[in-house]
Amino acid sequence: MRILAAMSGGVDSAVAAARAVEAGHDVVGVHLALSRAGGTLRTGSRGCCTIEDAMDARRAADRLGIPFYVWDFSERFRDDVIEDFVSEYKAGRTPNPCMRCNERIKFAALLERAVELGFDAVCTGHYASLVETPDGLELHRASDAAKDQSYVLGVLTAEQLAHTYFPLGATPSKALVRAEAESRGLSVAHKPDSHDICFIPDGDTRGWLAERVGAETGDIVDASGAVVGSHDGAHAYTVGQRRGLRLGVPAPDGKPRFVLEVRPVTNTVVVGPKDALAIGEISGERFSWAGRAPEAAELRCDVQIRAHADPVPARAEVRDGSVTVWPETPFEGVAPGQTAVLYDGTRVVGQFTIDRTVSALPAATLSAGV
Missing domain, CATH: 2.30.30 (SH3 type barrels.)
Incomplete structure (x- = not known):
């Protein structure tokens, strides 16, 4: 296959690209420039997509002996991710910019250009697995539960899954990925992971929003x-x-x-009080299915409301253009704007953006101030 390897400058995407090369694919590396005014250097493990990250990605590509390019997606990233982030906060919602970036940049804008250029798939360093079944391609959790990133990939559609490649999904641990990077001579073997919102590299989300929202x-x-x-x-x-x-x-x-x-x-x-954070129902109209859609309007599933939250058994219903979920045990601290991802075992069924929440406490109790 002709593979376009999205190389962020981190160890995961470098090893993913290396495995694609080793598997015999025709691989080309690309780094996405998402900001025209990004900082020159990272600060610890904050942020990503900086000039230093682009340099690290180029060195990894050179080591692998593959062509490498930097594509400027900064305008699309500003419009589809940063502006969305600001507008969601203005509306009192809590957005997940990583979900929007995967949905609109890495697996929409990038994938669209890759297919136009004749590539069969985009390769990334995400920890998730693709499983071929008689009913079509399925997205599943990674082997390493601690690193599983299937939640942030829940926005992918069947068409997008057909053009993706996740070489790290079956790797038991991140430590093995780092060891492999070192054995391959990749300079990013011990580079720290990024943990913050990439366009707020200093981690001061409150200050950043104050400048833009007021x-x-x-x-x-x-x-x-x-x-x-x-x-x-x-x-x-x-x-x-x-x-x-x-x-x-x-x-x-x-x-x-x-x-x-x-x-x-x-x-x-x-x-x-803390008890009032208990949520007994969530719903949303912006939803998509990862692969085949559910056959029935009602389904039993597990629902995850944050990237590192535990999945909660629940009943879901698709009706009148929206998805509604009733968890067996209440969710805690759910905010409109968050993403709920539905699972069937390890398989990602789909996702929706939470528009409405209903407290698990009686209305009279809430109005009394608890």
Whole structure:
């Protein structure tokens, strides 16, 4: 096959490209320039896609003896990922930029160009597995549960899966990938992983958003509507947050309070006890299926609401253009804008963006402030 290897400059994508070469494929490396004003150097393990990362990717490609190019996707990344991130926060939702990047950049814009240029598949260093079955291609969790990235790939469609290649899916551990990189003479063998939002490399999401959304003071209220504090910008708060609330009125029971809701229209943050974070129902209209769609309108599945959250057994229903999920045990701290990924065992069934949440507590209990 003709393979386009997306090389981020990290160890995973370098080893994935090496395995594609070793498997006998015709491989070309490409690094995506996602910012025209990126920092020259990384800071520890923060960020990715910097000039230094591009240089690391080129050195890896040279070591593998494959052609290498840098493609400027900065404008598309700005419009489809960064602007989406800002607009979601303005609307009081909590977005996942990695999901949007996979959906709109790596497996849409990049894959579209790759196919146009005659490549059969895009190779990445994601930890996930593709399984060929009589019913078609399926996306599954990786062998290494600690590194599994199937959650952030849940946005891929059947057509996109048909043109993807994940060489690391069956690797038992990241340590083995690093050891392999060292044995192949790849200079990125011990390069630290990136853990932050790539376009906020210093990790100060609150400050970054304040510059773009604005910081207007407002009230922090409890579930009954009583003012218990103030904030310098609702965008800086996320559902489930406990630290940094600076509440002037203690809870009647003396227990900590958490962010329950962000209301951008009124610039209000709602707080309450930990029990009030329990969510008994989630739903969303923006959904897609990873491979074949479910045959029935109702299905039993496991649902994961964060990249590293434990999956929760649930019942899901597809009706009237939306997906609704009822977990067997309540989710905790779910915010609109997050992505829910549905699993059947290790197989990714599909995903949806959460538009609505319903508390697991009775309405009367919530209105009383618990």
